[in-house]
Amino acid sequence: SAVISQKPSRDICQRGTSLTIQCQVDSQVTMMFWYRQQPGQSLTLIATANQGSEATYESGFVIDKFPISRPNLTFSTLTVSNMSPEDSSIYLCSVTSGSLFEQYFGPGTRLTVT
């Protein structure tokens, strides 16, 4: 398994500002994923981030709103830009690890936009 940490664990931000969320993994992984979990809802994939290439975004998510960096095989950041209250969610980082490509999740970043 992989151990994943995220920073910050939670934040309260004002509308119109941006927040960068960091994801650190204790081992080198090829693929990292960013998910959003809106209050009381399931998880929705935002994008897939591979080291050395541009992130691949899912339908409904764009790079200008959610820019992602993946500078190496153990680290990634997700920025939530120009925030509005609708961006209030838990943002989770995940990675695939092991020969069976199991997917593991970080503890999440709980974002509240006021």
Added chain:
Amino acid sequence: GDSVTQMEGPVTLSEEAFLTINCTYTATGYPSLFWYVQYPGEGLQLLLKATKADDKGSNKGFEATYRKETTSFHLEKGSVQVSDSAVYFCALRSYNTDKLIFGTGTRLQVFP
């Protein structure tokens, strides 16, 4: 496209009761199937998995069998505990991708 359907919650049980949370899926090919659990205030933890038809995943007293004929992966536990109170997510990974598709989640509440 591929999708996962879970029974709606909350599911409310007394301690030591039998648990079933239904999950059915739609997918092309042969997906892998997973159950994740999210305890209050925490991230998701992989509970169990099955990668091919008739496989049974098990962990912590929970079980689920990959039924291709009924496209189902129902989660069961013979005797629940208060500490099992959490949200349970069924998920699939299509055979040609690493992306997970999640169901809507089912909240389980176990009372003493």
